[in-house]
Amino acid sequence: MFGAWQAGAWRTLASSFHPDLVAGASVGSLNGYAIAAGWSPQDLCDWWLSPRIGFERLPETARAVVNARPLEREYALVLVDPLRMRPRTVVGSQVTPRHLVASCAVPGAFPPQKIDGAWYVDGGLLNPLPVWAAVELGATRIVALNALPDIPSALLRPFAKAFRAVFGHDPPLPSNVELITLLPSRPLGGLRDAVYWNRANAERWLAQGAADAASVKITFHA
Numbered sequence: 001m002f003g004a005w006q007a008g009a010w011r012t013l014a015s016s017f018h019p020d021l022v023a024g025a026s027v028g029s030l031n032g033y034a035i036a037a038g039w040s041p042q043d044l045c046d047w048w049l050s051p052r053i054g055f056e057r058l059p060e061t062a063r064a065v066v067n068a069r070p071l072e073r074e075y076a077l078v079l080v081d082p083l084r085m086r087p088r089t090v091v092g093s094q095v096t097p098r099h100l101v102a103s104c105a106v107p108g109a110f111p112p113q114k115i116d117g118a119w120y121v122d123g124g125l126l127n128p129l130p131v132w133a134a135v136e137l138g139a140t141r142i143v144a145l146n147a148l149p150d151i152p153s154a155l156l157r158p159f160a161k162a163f164r165a166v167f168g169h170d171p172p173l174p175s176n177v178e179l180i181t182l183l184p185s186r187p188l189g190g191l192r193d194a195v196y197w198n199r200a201n202a203e204r205w206l207a208q209g210a211a212d213a214a215s216v217k218i219t220f221h222a
Helices: 003-013 027-036 041-048 055-068 097-103 131-136 157-167 191-195 199-214
Strands: 021-025 074-081 086-091 113-115 118-120 141-145 178-182
Touching (some): 003 027, 003 041, 003 141, 003 199, 021 131, 027 041, 027 055, 027 074, 074 097, 074 118, 074 131, 097 113, 131 141
Antiparallel strands (some): 113 118
């Protein structure tokens, strides 16, 4: 549900930042698809205010996003193969609603998805911010929106850190790549907030995302 923060940040960024490529993992794959398909920032924010958003409606949500409008920009999402603990990037027209569901399939909250004979889970499992995927596709100037800089559970946080220390995928950034990362200025909420839709939370996160993006100046070297 923290994807509402990303949508709020995009509402601010969209007027001055026009990406050639949008890449996302987990809920970022849904927001990213909508942005790459040309949804207006207001349309995306309004979508997050709808009670139709939620894990229990994830397949329907994914189909609605894909069917709403065709892609207008280069787009990619990330999945994770849990058997090999490796990420997989799926690009553009190859992306189906099933891929979006798989990229959002948080272990323990939604079942793994089988695609082309292989099982996949949440694209953010090994790294919530797939900067490396954008780099592989040629990006050299990147604005990254990290809605989940930390696990929203004190109990699970040390296990998540240990897991990513062993299995995490975080290749070093090439010297020719410029990266600006936006983070929430304050914690978005707890584990229940992250899983269950709540209009008051969505409104608060949209506003916070817009304010957080406004506080960061997006500039790159010439």
